[in-house]
Amino acid sequence: MGLFKKIIDFIKKVSIPSFRFEDNKLYFKLKDDSFYEYDLVDYDVKTRHDPYVIEAYTLNNNDIFLEYIKKSSHVDSIGEISSLYEGFFKEKLSIKSSQILENITIASYTFKTLKIDNSFVLHMIHIFMGNTDVIIIDMKGNLYKNLLFRLDGKYIYEYKNEEKGSVNFNISLVKENCIRGFLGTRD
Numbered sequence: 001m002g003l004f005k006k007i008i009d010f011i012k013k014v015s016i017p018s019f020r021f022e023d024n025k026l027y028f029k030l031k032d033d034s035f036y037e038y039d040l041v042d043y044d045v046k047t048r049h050d051p052y053v054i055e056a057y058t059l060n061n062n063d064i065f066l067e068y069i070k071k072s073s074h075v076d077s078i079g080e081i082s083s084l085y086e087g088f089f090k091e092k093l094s095i096k097s098s099q100i101l102e103n104i105t106i107a108s109y110t111f112k113t114l115k116i117d118n119s120f121v122l123h124m125i126h127i128f129m130g131n132t133d134v135i136i137i138d139m140k141g142n143l144y145k146n147l148l149f150r151l152d153g154k155y156i157y158e159y160k161n162e163e164k165g166s167v168n169f170n171i172s173l174v175k176e177n178c179i180r181g182f183l184g185t186r187d
Contacts, residue, residue, distance in 0.1 A: 018108045019127045019134050021059070021068070028127075028147050031107065036150045038143050048174040052183040054131075056174040065137040065169035069183075073131055077183050081133040082110055082126035084182055085173060089137070092171045101159070106151045111144060113159055120165040135173075140164050 018029045026038040040061060048056035048067075055070040069081070077084060090098055095116055102113035110126040123144035127134040138144040141164060145157040177183050 018129050030150055036147055048172050050174045050177045050183065052177065053174055058172050060169055063138065063140050064143060067135045067172060067174070069174055070132040071183060074185055075131070075183050078181065081128070082112070082124065082135065085135045086114070086124070088173055089169065089171060093167060104148065109151065111148050116165055120163040121159050122165045122167070137169055139166050
């Protein structure tokens with residue numbers, strides 16, 4: 001009976017998603033299988049449709065922009081989603097230059113701090129879960145630093161005095177997929 005319980009516990013543990021959105025909160029799975037909760041206030045959600053995705057939406061408020069993309073099992077992207085997204089928002093927002101100041105990967109999370117046009121910083125979180133990608137642009141850095149600290153208790157946030165960007169992210173990788181071909185079927 002002990003082996004069977006261990007197998008069931010293992011399956012339950014690996015099947016818990018790293019991210020979920022419900023009840024006006026974002027939930028992020030931590031190393032100990034607990035969750036960091038991030039409350040949302042005054043946000044806008046737009047459902048996105050594309051033949052290559054099962055579910056997709058964008059969510060934004062004054063602090064964050066998020067794009068959730070759950071691809072069909074037979075679909076791939078033309079590159080790594082966070083890199084595609086960096087290039088995509090750089091083009092759509094007419095950003096002249098971006099420099100990666102910080103790039104940290106922990107489990108299924110990648111955290112990047114970007115210096116934009118040598119004037120302000122944006123924080124980007126990429127969560128990858130099999131056929132699902134979540135991209136979060138954090139304008140103020142609160143979600144970024146708190147989640148990263150909960151994943152790595154030794155993390156020290158070094159961008160407190162940097163100017164933070166406030167950008168209107170009315171863009172979507174999924175919305176532009178039919179024109180740009182970011183996602184497609186495997187050959």
